[in-house]
Amino acid sequence: MIEIKDLHKSYQIGKNSLHVLKGINFNVKEGELVSIMGSSGSGKSTLLNILGMLDEADSGSYTLDGVPIKNLNEKIAARYRNKFLGFIFQSFNLINYKSALDNVALPLYYQGMKRSERMERSMSYLEKVGLADWASHKPNELSGGQKQRVAIARALASDPKVLLADELTGALDSKTSYEIMDLIQQINDEGKTILVVTHEEDIAQMTKRIVNLKDGVIIDDSPTKQVRAIQHV
């Protein structure tokens, strides 16, 4: 699903150039649940941004579902993001003046889907994350866990190839974190490819494979025995 070869990325800070990614080689197959770990400054967020087409690598190749991702202009990047990727953020990033349902429907709006179809489909995803009764509520009327569920429903709405989650439990207490991870595991069980960036060991243990990043290189990449989050709930 994802193939990355010899990826380099450096940022220019004043006169100094900061080499963040120093040759990343990394593959993800369909249906995997991978966590990317590393301390801050290890380059994990940069890697996720490149995978999310929010940022572009200096060199190296990136292929997503057989499509080479390079020389993107804003228009194509936007279309690919809409088609291939679902984002889940630490701070949820819901639009706070829109209802939960409208938030979920937004990616479908940008796909050009008709309103009635859009609403129907969004509702089914809200049901999936267990928030059908909260469809007309605004984000500020929801708890953190509920907000993250809405965000997950939104990420799923456009039926992307890959879900990218950036510290998705970072703003949640452990109980809620495990509930969210349970949902992520269920979605993965249905066959969705998911990448989770985290620095929490227990969250990483709930994935199927842990990639450890340090100073811009992968120091460890090994499968792990998945801990089912449901045991902790």
Add this chain to the structure above:
Amino acid sequence: MFSIERWQEVFETISKNKLRTFLTGVSVASGIFILVILLGVGKGMQNGVEEQFEQDATNRISIYTGVTKVEYKGMNPGRRIQLKNDDYQFIDENFGENLEYQSSVYRIWGSLASYKNNSGNYRIEGVYPDNQFLENASIIQGRFINQNDLKNKEKHIAIGRKVRDDLFKDEDPVGKLVEISNLKFKVVGVYTDPGGEREETRLFLPITTAQSVFGGGNNISYLAFTLPKEDDYEVALKKSNAFVNEVSTNLKAKHTVAPNDDSAISINNSLENAKQFYDLNNIIRLFFWGVGVMTLLAGIVGVSNIMLIIVKERTKEIGIRKAIGAQPMSIVGMVLHESIFVTTISGFFGLIFALFLLEFVGPFIESEFITNPSVDFNVAISTVILLVISGAVAGFFPAWRGARIKPIDALRDE
């Protein structure tokens, strides 16, 4: 532009930020309000100026005589030149078919006219029927002097509205007899003249009657003509100048006056004055549009400023939208939509308010230089178009900035 979603978004942001939207609206509404009021007042000034010029036909050419100033063919200066009936005939024969209206006038400056116990001192002018049009007068009762009156030397008079008010009060003057110099004249009609009171305190009678009754002989005081109207001002001016030159040359030769002696025979071409009038009107219009558009521009800059703040405030939202697949153009559309919507709605309020004010207060403004300030339909339409364009201009830069927001920057946690 017309999707329900987009409209919902615009309404949502507006209702979320009522005060901000209201303030933006006020700046645009006042801009448009001031623009329309200025244009209205400008129009009023044009009307006022027009009225000042309207007292006579705008293309009128008048020929006066005076005293010679230049020695010519052995004759000393100081000779008085007197126009005679045959001068009128001469022009009629040579140029008659090129003229629209023509009249010779025999004028008695002040004469006592009385009816019953009322009397007044008025100017009396013996004229041809065409003089009505040369004076730009219109008949409000009865008729003007006609060809029959002229031929039969009838003692018929047409009186100005002021004369009627003075002498007849509420009586119907038509058919009544007015006494002038112990002679009775029958009133055939009442006229009104846009030149105002001064032009309405005159009595017109056939020139034939005037010359015989008041001892004028063959003398005439001055000649007046108009040429047919032309669509193009420059063409009209060219033709009338050519006519003036030819008449001037011929009359001067006929009366043995030096070709360069303009005090002996002087010709006054209103069209030349009309040029000043057209120019003045243009200047007035330009000035008011200029000031108005500048005011509107200030409003637009205000809207643009506020839209920039809105974009700044929504940076994160725009980042989210882009991350989940919004095209840059859809962000531009979103911001432009809101800006055009706000400017258009608030501009309409300003426009309607200004139009109401002009409609209801305008007619009460009656000063010498401002008459009936108003804006016509075309001006209203152009301001509306201006509004939509200005909304687009005001929204464009913020929208462009919004479209260039990088999702990665916008989403970075603070």
